[in-house]
Amino acid sequence: MGSFRLLEILAGFRAIISFLIIIVTWQSIASLGLVPEKYFPSILAIAAGFRDMMMSGELVSAELRTISRALIGVASASMLGIGLAVLGDLFPSFRRGFAPIAALVQPIPPAALVPMAVFMLGLGPKLYAFIVILVTVWPPYFNGVAALASVSDVQIRTGQMLGLSRWQILRQIKLPAAMPEIFAGIRYASSISLIAVVVAEMLAGHDGLGFLLIRKAFAIRIPEVYALMFVCAVNGLIMNTIVNGLRWKFAGWQSRMTGQAA
Amino acid sequence: MSILRSRQGYSALVLPVVLLLAWQVLAWRASTPLFPGPWQVAVSIWRLYPQIVGQIGYTLMRAAAGFFVAAIVMVPLGILLGRLKAVGSVLEPILDMLATLPPPAVVPIVMLFAGTGDAAKIAVIAYAAGIPLIMNTYEASKTLHPMATLVARSLRLRRLETMVFIDLPASLPMIATGVRLAVASALLVSVTAEMLLATNGIGVFLQRQQENFQIANGLAAIAFISMVGLIVNDLVQRLERRLLFWHYRSTETQNDR
Known part of the structure; x- marks a missing residue:
């Protein structure tokens, strides 16, 4: 356990080192003037832009909207995906009927849905829930179906x-056995959900981080744009942390059994 | 046996048909052009398919260009980073961070440097396709079997030769996974980029239909996008099976044992 800790600390340092390298390279490019400063502001200018947006409160409210939309969307999509996977496991004919629908809906880009959905659902939470669910329900569903089907016969017979x-077997044996794979799907879904929300906000043009990005870009507030991109990247890390925490709760048995860190 | 199979075929059709009927009934009850049913969408497809196919052509060309740019840059870079462990381990957190940045978020910055022309759209697509490619290539060449390196050394291959003749083929199965993800995201992002940086393509077509309140036409375009996505993803999978037959053969024989 001790050596493991040490490795973890070193890994943490590595992230810090690479972060420092980015900042130094960025700053030297900016101050050498290799790229027009208007397009490539210094770290200080970006930090100032970040602070301005924090002070005015627009960043906080946009960030809260975006992340809550993504979280609500992923949570309901995961629940729906698991539910559909269970249905598919109980009724094979449902699974077969659902397959062509899934194959056709899955490749539709979230951006293509926004203009049509705005008319039917307005600009409120319904729009974002619809788009995020339609885009993110597939990874948990497909992984769930595959994992539920491949639970070992010995466990079921036991x-x-x-x-x-039948219900108890599903709840107490099959679902826990399938959870690690389902969570791999949810992890992927959570990263697409952020993309879908930002795209939808950019196109719906009402509020949220995506909207703020477009507005700042058209106002040629470049430092703010970079700061917002940084916030978008941090959102990905936040989502990852939340999903990993939940996975530890619901599928922790696997990591504990195989002795690997999450 | 054949009766059983045809019955299974029927049961697979029941759910889609029921859903289509339910949609049609809802559309009838709403009876507004803002909520068209499958019938109106089918009519739109019939009326507009030459136009839609033309616009999708532009979109696909851009998606392909972006993808190839990404592949030419990112695959060699990924192998290089996997080989040069020190550089790779320092840059890895940066890659992780870029991977969490949604591709549409780079659109405003790309717009500054490349305007709104084809180059800008291809740059955004290349960024979106490049992330899964470099992540998978890097991961594959980093976790290469140590034996491969020893073989390279005993053959006295130079560094570049090792990368081309040993690392690249050995990483191909994982690169193929990256290619699958990259193609899917290139298609998704090309539509998005067109909507944000409008000139032509299916994304622009969609937006124009929205502006004219032609929801049925928009849904017709979406149906085409989903068919094209389905076909392209299937082609990529087939191509992968054909080109990497040696990989699948070896894993299958392993499973047989």
């Missing part, structure tokens, strides 16, 4: 031998 009902 459950039957213990006199568990």
